[in-house]
Amino acid sequence: MERHIRIFDTTLRDGEQAPSCSMNTEEKLEIAKQLELMGVDCIEAGFPISSEGAFASVEKIAKAIKDSQVAALCRAVQKDIDAAWNSIKSAANPRIHTFLATSPIHMEHKLKMSPEKVLENIDYAVRYARSYCPDVEFSAEDAMRSEKEFLVKAFNTAIRAGATVINVPDTVGYMLPEEIYERIRYLYENVNGIENVIVSVHCHNDLGMAVANSLAGVRAGALQVECTVNGLGERAGNAALEEIVMALRTRKALFDAYTNIDTKQINRSSKLVYNIIGQTAPINKPIVGANAFAHESGIHQHGVLSARETYEIMKAEDLGIVENKLVIGKHSGKHAIADKLKNMGYDFTPDELANYYEKVKDLSDKKKNITDSDLEAIVNNKERFLGMYKLEHFDVHTTRNSTSSCVIRLSKEGDVIEGVSLGDGPINAAYNVINNLTGNICEKLVNYSIHSVSDGNDALGEVTVRLKSKDIIVTGRGLSTNIIESSIMAYINGINKILEMK
Ligand code: KIV
Numbered sequence: 001m002e003r004h005i006r007i008f009d010t011t012l013r014d015g016e017q018a019p020s021c022s023m024n025t026e027e028k029l030e031i032a033k034q035l036e037l038m039g040v041d042c043i044e045a046g047f048p049i050s051s052e053g054a055f056a057s058v059e060k061i062a063k064a065i066k067d068s069q070v071a072a073l074c075r076a077v078q079k080d081i082d083a084a085w086n087s088i089k090s091a092a093n094p095r096i097h098t099f100l101a102t103s104p105i106h107m108e109h110k111l112k113m114s115p116e117k118v119l120e121n122i123d124y125a126v127r128y129a130r131s132y133c134p135d136v137e138f139s140a141e142d143a144m145r146s147e148k149e150f151l152v153k154a155f156n157t158a159i160r161a162g163a164t165v166i167n168v169p170d171t172v173g174y175m176l177p178e179e180i181y182e183r184i185r186y187l188y189e190n191v192n193g194i195e196n197v198i199v200s201v202h203c204h205n206d207l208g209m210a211v212a213n214s215l216a217g218v219r220a221g222a223l224q225v226e227c228t229v230n231g232l233g234e235r236a237g238n239a240a241l242e243e244i245v246m247a248l249r250t251r252k253a254l255f256d257a258y259t260n261i262d263t264k265q266i267n268r269s270s271k272l273v274y275n276i277i278g279q280t281a282p283i284n285k286p287i288v289g290a291n292a293f294a295h296e297s298g299i300h301q302h303g304v305l306s307a308r309e310t311y312e313i314m315k316a317e318d319l320g321i322v323e324n325k326l327v328i329g330k331h332s333g334k335h336a337i338a339d340k341l342k343n344m345g346y347d348f349t350p351d352e353l354a355n356y357y358e359k360v361k362d363l364s365d366k367k368k369n370i371t372d373s374d375l376e377a378i379v380n381n382k383e384r385f386l387g388m389y390k391l392e393h394f395d396v397h398t399t400r401n402s403t404s405s406c407v408i409r410l411s412k413e414g415d416v417i418e419g420v421s422l423g424d425g426p427i428n429a430a431y432n433v434i435n436n437l438t439g440n441i442c443e444k445l446v447n448y449s450i451h452s453v454s455d456g457n458d459a460l461g462e463v464t465v466r467l468k469s470k471d472i473i474v475t476g477r478g479l480s481t482n483i484i485e486s487s488i489m490a491y492i493n494g495i496n497k498i499l500e501m502k
């Protein structure tokens with residue numbers, strides 16, 4: 001019989017732990033809602049004890065999400081478990097996820113605990129978590145480098161104490177698929193009561209094996225895979241959700257398994273996550289990269305035109321990838337835009353629609369053909385909150401062999417402020433003015449990137465900046481056919497975010 005493979009998404013916890021991937025509460029909530037729409041079984045919303053902000057985000061997500069389970073991570077200690085439960089207790093379907101390391105290297109050097117003490121703590125933590133919540137997952141951190149006999153003892157203890165899910169992480173991405181297969185089979189053969197719980201795999205990608213290892217775990221009997229959108233995560237990342245789901249779907253006969261994921265939401269989910277962390281997919285990334293369905297060589301193009309299956313094993317439309325065709329003209333009304341967005345699978349409020357409509361009208365003055373990709377970029381670049389500063393006007397002068405100058409006018413809560421500055425180039429000059437006008441709140445421009453949303457001379461340019469202020473790093477975004485304007489908008493967007501987080 002076909003097995004249901006549960007997709008446990010940890011983009012908001014393990015994914016967010018990656019350098020440069022931090023997100024604010026609104027961004028996390030937006031991602032959580034998209035994960036719910038995509039059909040993720042369980043959303044790991046965060047590690048509540050780690051900060052007040054982390055607790056608040058998990059709590060907000062727990063209250064908003066109805067169709068997916070919401071999990072909170074905690075170490076195997078009372079105060080962590082209390083925080084985890086307090087953050088998710090109002091969820092429709094909560095799960096406490098507690099973990100403790102079981103490998104010799106972690107027990108000796110990190111925990112400084114004897115194996116006996118580790119077993120005692122597992123027993124305590126799972127029982128204590130069960131006193132709050134009917135669904136408790138126990139992860140044996142660094143399970144794959146643990147001694148297999150000790151791992152059996154750890155999981156026996158967890159199941160006896162009431163764990164409903166046992167997770168077997170390859171925390172450092174060390175294993176190869178055959179080894180994962182053998183380890184999961186060994187656990188099925190030796191752990192008492194394993195048939196009554198969900199066995200889960202959680203693989204990191206240090207050797208580029210995370211997806212292959214997770215799938216080996218599924219073949220060995222695992223019923224849950226922990227993964228992240230776009231494979232975000234510590235170091236080289238976690239297993240990529242989109243790759244796991246499409247491998248299970250494309251090779252269904254081999255796995256005899258299915259997931260609850262609506263694959264048509266994959267492209268949107270990937271874009272949303274990249275957009276929020278200020279990155280774009282590497283062009284050759286499986287499933288979601290720009291080249292994943294592109295055919296350049298004549299032989300391949302000819303083959304695909306005669307029969308798609310010659311060089312394609314998946315359909316782009318099954319992933320919700322929109323055809324880049326002309327959609328909206330200068331005279332399209334709000335209804336046409338609403339219809340188009342609905343066909344593309346977007347949900348929006350009347351206010352959001354009014355905002356997209358204004359942006360489409362503005363854009364149609366500057367750009368002849370507005371395509372699906374343009375519309376998608378407008379939706380993905382929506383302002384997620386109203387900031388203190390707004391761009392009113394700019395004027396840039398730049399030539400090849402001398403410094404550039406820039407005048408910028410901003411509105412600040414009703415007042416208008418204006419400044420002028422020089423710089424090595426137009427963007428440097430613009431950013432210098434903004435720094436002066438905003439009291440140098442941005443201490444460092446960590447990263448600047450630009451990409452064109454569609455083809456042609458009048459394409460929209462999307463700029464993403466990463467800005468640092470003390471210990472905060474934020475992503476700012478701007479979108480315009482004028483790349484100086486998108487650069488300025490991205491910088492102001494970042495500064496508004498810093499101010500919101502202070
Ligand atoms: O990689 C890991 O071991 C983890 C656990 C906390 C599940 O992320």
Ligand code: ZN
Pocket residue numbers: 014169171202204
């Ligand atoms: Zn992990």
